[in-house]
Amino acid sequence: MKVRTHMSMLFHLDKCIGCHTCSIACKNIWTDRKGAEYMWWNNVETRPGAGYPTGWEDQDRFKGGWEYKDGHLDLRLHSRTQGLFRLFFNPALPSIDDYYDPYTFRYSDLFTSPEGEDQPTAVPVSMITGEVMTPASGPNWDDDLGGSPLYAQNDPNLKGLDPGVRAQLSEIEGVVFQYLPRICNHCLNPGCVAACPTGAIYKRAEDGVVLVNENKCKAWRMCVAACPYKKVYYNWATGKSEKCILCFPRLETGQAPACAHSCVGRIRYMGVLLYDADRIPEAAMVPDDQLVESQLGIILDPFDPEVIAAAKAEGIDDGWIKAAQNSPIYKFVKVWRLAFPLHPEYRTLAMMFYVPPLSPVVSTLEKALRASQGKEGLVRLDIPETDLDFEVYESLERARMPVKYLANLFTAGNESLVVPALKKMLAVRILKRQESLEGGVTEKALRVLQDAGLTLEEAEAIYRLTTLPTLEERFVLPPYHREMAAEVWKDPLAHKGETGFGYIQPPLRGE
Amino acid sequence: MKGKRFFPLALLLALSVALAQDGKALYGQYCAACHGPEAQGIPGAIPPLAGNPRVQEEAYVVKAVREGISGPLEVGGVSYSGVMPPMPQVSEAQARAIAQYLKGLSGAQAEAPAPAPQVQGDPALGRALYLGQKALQNGGAPCQACHTVAGVGFLGGGSLGRDLTDAAKRLGGEAGLSALLQNPAFPVMREAYKGRPLTEAEAAALAAFLVQVSNEVPRPASLYLGRYLVAGMVFLSILLLYQAILWQLRPKSLAERIQSQLRR
Known part of the structure; x- marks a missing residue:
């Protein structure tokens, strides 16, 4: 057992309102530079939708992630020999059209245009060429199902859905969407690291952040193609690859990453997970439907004395072990089993986790009812409002957001993992709604709670951490002790002065 | 070991010395092709060597064989204006052997060179x-x-x-x-x-x-340059067409499919 620590983020999708504040916070801090205009290290997608870059989940086109075949785990992009021959020819790379042509507006037009009949407008101009352009795509072009016949219906996660359900998703009465914020998943088995011919990408041992060494990067761009989440970007100005750094300068100074810190819906949680680095290969080499279980299997119990001893033997600080014990991520992922990694079938063992969203209360039940009554059009359900939740609970398979769709996103299509999580969340919702609106809990609600496999204490804990967490409860950040690390080779005061914005050594092409 | 290694070398040396002695054989190898087996030459094209006073001078023959001759030449009242290619592969000793052979030949050779049989070519x-x-x-x-x-x-x-x-x-x-x-x-x-x-x-x-x-008027070089350019252009367009077809057949990303759908 080789215990390592990992900083993980958790996205509670049931709380996401799709405001893009996280994206803007990230953009303003990290990617408002020349060459990085088109990059969104953090982006928020509407689901069903095509995402950013458009259709990034189409691995037949982009060849990201790993393939498990005949007991081998191979990069889908290429083998080592193929990689050598394709150094200068990499057709799997996304083009700027797959991202979007970044644009801004010529605001000076508002002040300099001559007097006339019409209100002056700021003309959109390309941020790359500076020429006037008509924007035709963007990082959230299909936001809130905009252009859904083109975008949402091409969502690969809709595969395996009943044709009737698919058709219903595009009906105005049945329309449903959720948001999916994405950052780099800081995987345990990263495709980008494996594909880099120069060995410029590495995973930090102390917190698992995957970083690109800008001094080593030689612009081969294999990482861009090999990352199944398309979260490594190529900076055309510096000729280096760049990616989400999990705001490690903020983490090292005790602050949550900018996206998490700025989150309006407070959907993001940060915490430490302990994992067994020795068992990564075996966790990645199991059939698709067992991937989530095998990944959760290598996440270790921070209260287990054996694990604590092994962690200390690896030189892990007490502060980190304490943070792992208080980690909200550990509770959601391992204790309550409410959260899953995004697309585990890519086999990179993504370490950012998602709590799947609940469907709107009014669901496809409506339609079933209409059909049974032989009526057309909207019909109000003939069920008391207090019983609606129970109806959803009883017939999750007919929930407005199809369970199969969520399973395709989070559990490689394994519905038997998503359903218990949704049931637990619904049971908690029913319980707390009755407590706060009706002043007491009914027998029925308690039966549902028992059926979902929760005790009253657990339900209370899930409720508190979901809806009422303080900043310290959401972000359990361990002490990094960078001051001690810096003292070894640097004057701490000088180091303090140099840490922060910008490049100490500007990365140059041909370095 | 040493003797074994040098044996073929020594054999080659001995063989070449033996050959050098044999001027007639060398003549047959290097000269007879043009100057004829009897050194009679071809009137008007290749000067005869038999009865040619120039072959009496050994240094001249050696130089002619190893460095070649060009320019006008008159032998036996017939003028020649050809080119004899240099044959540096013939060693100086071999050339001398040839000169020796030719010197002996010239005295004995008296008969007039037989006219080459004329074959009418089409x-x-x-x-x-x-x-x-x-x-x-x-x-x-x-x-x-x-x-x-x-x-x-x-x-x-x-x-x-x-x-x-x-x-x-x-x-x-x-x-x-x-x-x-x-x-x-x-x-x-x-x-x-x-x-x-x-x-x-x-x-x-x-x-x-x-x-x-x-006797024909040579065609201008520009004609062929033009033809080359045209042929090159045709070849290039075939290549580009091939590439365009390949490009069209590549798996298209969703962004491209959406853009092409929007254009329609």
């Missing part, structure tokens, strides 16, 4: 052979592969060998060319046609063609 057949439209009987490469002559052929000829437009004048007219073609004196050409010599009829036809073509 210039049309020669043209076909030159262009490669008709294969050479023994499988030699067509002349055009290396030579150009008065710009004959769609894209002109090769530029590896000499321009043959004035070959008829340089190399002794039809008779000289015919002899030369059957036994090429030029080292590269000799190598190229080793084991697949031209037949007498072929040589005669080619000689007739070369004589005929030397």
Whole structure:
């Protein structure tokens, strides 16, 4: 057992309102530079939708992630020999059209245009060429199902859905969407690291952040193609690859990453997970439907004395072990089993986790009812409002957001993992709604709670951490002790002065 | 061990010394192709060596063999204006042996050189052979592969060998060319046609063609440049078309599919 620590983020999708504040916070801090205009290290997608870059989940086109075949785990992009021959020819790379042509507006037009009949407008101009352009795509072009016949219906996660359900998703009465914020998943088995011919990408041992060494990067761009989440970007100005750094300068100074810190819906949680680095290969080499279980299997119990001893033997600080014990991520992922990694079938063992969203209360039940009554059009359900939740609970398979769709996103299509999580969340919702609106809990609600496999204490804990967490409860950040690390080779005061914005050594092409 | 290694070397040395002694054999190897087995030459094309006063001078012969001769020459009242290629592969000792052989020959040689048998060549057949439209009987490469002559052929000829437009004048007219073609004196050409010599009829036809073509007005080089450009453009467009088809058939990303759907 080789215990390592990992900083993980958790996205509670049931709380996401799709405001893009996280994206803007990230953009303003990290990617408002020349060459990085088109990059969104953090982006928020509407689901069903095509995402950013458009259709990034189409691995037949982009060849990201790993393939498990005949007991081998191979990069889908290429083998080592193929990689050598394709150094200068990499057709799997996304083009700027797959991202979007970044644009801004010529605001000076508002002040300099001559007097006339019409209100002056700021003309959109390309941020790359500076020429006037008509924007035709963007990082959230299909936001809130905009252009859904083109975008949402091409969502690969809709595969395996009943044709009737698919058709219903595009009906105005049945329309449903959720948001999916994405950052780099800081995987345990990263495709980008494996594909880099120069060995410029590495995973930090102390917190698992995957970083690109800008001094080593030689612009081969294999990482861009090999990352199944398309979260490594190529900076055309510096000729280096760049990616989400999990705001490690903020983490090292005790602050949550900018996206998490700025989150309006407070959907993001940060915490430490302990994992067994020795068992990564075996966790990645199991059939698709067992991937989530095998990944959760290598996440270790921070209260287990054996694990604590092994962690200390690896030189892990007490502060980190304490943070792992208080980690909200550990509770959601391992204790309550409410959260899953995004697309585990890519086999990179993504370490950012998602709590799947609940469907709107009014669901496809409506339609079933209409059909049974032989009526057309909207019909109000003939069920008391207090019983609606129970109806959803009883017939999750007919929930407005199809369970199969969520399973395709989070559990490689394994519905038997998503359903218990949704049931637990619904049971908690029913319980707390009755407590706060009706002043007491009914027998029925308690039966549902028992059926979902929760005790009253657990339900209370899930409720508190979901809806009422303080900043310290959401972000359990361990002490990094960078001051001690810096003292070894640097004057701490000088180091303090140099840490922060910008490049100490500007990365140059041909370095 | 040492003796074994040097044995083949010593054998080779002994053999070459023995050969050097044999001037007649060397003459047969290096000279007879053009100057004839009896050193009689070809009147008007290749000067005779038998009875030629110049061969009395050993240094001259050695120089001629190893460095070649060119320019006007008069032997026995007949003037020649040809080129004898240098043969540096003939060692000085061998050249001296040849000179020795020729010196002995000149006294004994009294009879007049027999006129070469005249085979009437067909210039049309020669043209076909030159262009490669008709294969050479023994499988030699067509002349055009290396030579150009008065710009004959769609894209002109090769530029590896000499321009043959004035070959008829340089190399002794039809008779000289015919002899030369059957036994090429030029080292590269000799190598190229080793084991697949031209037949007498072929040589005669080619000689007739070369004589005929030397009287034609050479076509301008710009004509062939133009043809090259046109042919190059056609080839390039085929390549680009191939690439365009490949590009169209590549798996398209969703962004591209959406954009093309929107354009429609």
